[in-house]
Amino acid sequence: MANIRLKNVTKNYKNVNALNQINLEIKDKEFFVLFGPAGAGKTTMLKVIAGIELHQMGDVEFDGKNMNLVEPADRNVSMVFENYALYPHMTVYDNIASPMRSPLYKEKEEYIKKEVHRVSSMMGIDHLLDRLPRQCSNGQRQRVALGRALVRKPRVFLMDEPLAHLDAKLKNLMRTELKGMQQEFDATTIYVTHDYLEALSLGDRIGIINEGQLIQIATGDEVYYSPANEFVAKLVGEPEINIFKSEIVKCDDTYKVLLGGELQPVEEDVLKVLLEKDLDYVDVGIRGNNIEFSLEKGDDSFVEGSVYSLEPIGNKSILIVKVEEELIRLIAPNDLQVELDSKIFIKFDMKNAMYFEHKSKEFITRHNIESLIGVSK
Numbered sequence: 001m002a003n004i005r006l007k008n009v010t011k012n013y014k015n016v017n018a019l020n021q022i023n024l025e026i027k028d029k030e031f032f033v034l035f036g037p038a039g040a041g042k043t044t045m046l047k048v049i050a051g052i053e054l055h056q057m058g059d060v061e062f063d064g065k066n067m068n069l070v071e072p073a074d075r076n077v078s079m080v081f082e083n084y085a086l087y088p089h090m091t092v093y094d095n096i097a098s099p100m101r102s103p104l105y106k107e108k109e110e111y112i113k114k115e116v117h118r119v120s121s122m123m124g125i126d127h128l129l130d131r132l133p134r135q136c137s138n139g140q141r142q143r144v145a146l147g148r149a150l151v152r153k154p155r156v157f158l159m160d161e162p163l164a165h166l167d168a169k170l171k172n173l174m175r176t177e178l179k180g181m182q183q184e185f186d187a188t189t190i191y192v193t194h195d196y197l198e199a200l201s202l203g204d205r206i207g208i209i210n211e212g213q214l215i216q217i218a219t220g221d222e223v224y225y226s227p228a229n230e231f232v233a234k235l236v237g238e239p240e241i242n243i244f245k246s247e248i249v250k251c252d253d254t255y256k257v258l259l260g261g262e263l264q265p266v267e268e269d270v271l272k273v274l275l276e277k278d279l280d281y282v283d284v285g286i287r288g289n290n291i292e293f294s295l296e297k298g299d300d301s302f303v304e305g306s307v308y309s310l311e312p313i314g315n316k317s318i319l320i321v322k323v324e325e326e327l328i329r330l331i332a333p334n335d336l337q338v339e340l341d342s343k344i345f346i347k348f349d350m351k352n353a354m355y356f357e358h359k360s361k362e363f364i365t366r367h368n369i370e371s372l373i374g375v376s377k
């Protein structure tokens with residue numbers, strides 16, 4: 001059992017403010033993902049929760065009990081870091097067994113054997129048990145480190161990019177495994193990543209952090225469909241979301257937004273909110289998968305541009321289209337044959353557009369928001 005609470009936690013390293021007044025409550029048995037760019041403060045937050053870094057202000061509580069002065073070893077926290085420190089002179093078996101042989105959590109050898117085999121078969125490393133870490137690949141070592149963390153039954157798992165060194169296929173597999181194992185963990189997990197797919201697929205909730213501050217705490221769907229601001233919208237999704245500064249223009253008996261040099265329709269529910277705010281400009285965000293393209297001019301809703309670049313990313317490609325001075329990112333199939341600079345036509349799916357305040361960059365609304373995120377706003 002561990003409900004974790006951070007109250008106004010601030011951590012400074014000399015002149016770096018790594019965590020700035022963090023307030024966060026993570027529920028018992030929750031799989032909570034901390035997601036943000038490099039240097040955001042993710043690792044620092046894990047270290048403060050583990051007690052291996054001391055914060056200067058605020059409180060860390062487990063189940064309502066203040067942990068500020070509790071030693072790391074007495075917090076019953078298990079950690080896996082990206083730079084897994086395995087004991088080099090011990091076999092994989094002994095490495096995985098080591099937490100169960102520590103003076104604090106000593107178990108019988110019979111029990112240890114059972115646990116090591118349970119975890120190593122779960123991790124697909126049973127054939128490595130007699131090897132030394134240097135006889136394993138990076139990915140295998142990472143799985144050993146993960147296995148070593150899983151043999152304990154801690155109150156809290158802290159995982160810092162534990163899949164970072166795995167190749168794409170293994171990463172996908174382990175992600176699914178971890179998600180499945182989550183039920184069995186019977187512990188609260190805080191998982192750090194800067195991979196948005198990992199964040200969306202694993203987290204019960206995701207905390208987006210930047211420059212030591214929590215920007216949004218929400219489910220994966222909420223983060224994807226109603227990001228708190230443009231920063232979050234850009235962080236989630238590939239290619240990066242397109243954001244256009246658009247004028248709101250009165251057009252007959254309604255209003256439209258000027259986008260890609262053409263007037264585009266605004267959904268009625270969105271328009272109502274925009275008009276209440278009395279704005280002249282709005283930032284319109286459209287993800288690459290919500291833009292259609294055609295090599296021939298379709299109906300009037302298509303905008304003309306030229307092919308700027310086409311770059312494969314795995315099973316799809318990112319097509320960049322230049323419209324006037326704007327570069328617009330969209331998704332295309334890998335077998336698309338186009339010449340650079342050739343004419344191309346694109347169409348925005350305005351039903352999926354997101355609207356942000358131009359000045360503050362805060363999220364305003366989008367069409368059908370309640371049904372998309374399953375909650376009423």
Ligand SMILES: Nc1ncnc2c1ncn2[C@@H]1O[C@H](COP(=O)(O)OP(=O)(O)OP(=O)(O)O)[C@@H](O)[C@H]1O
Binds near residue numbers: 013043045
């Ligand atoms: N021991 C330290 N001494 C000084 N500054 C530090 C120390 N550890 C971290 N920092 C700084 O604190 C800030 C937050 O670092 P942190 O490692 O928590 O970020 P992160 O989000 O985990 O980044 P990454 O994804 O790159 O690991 C950064 O500016 C970093 O340079």
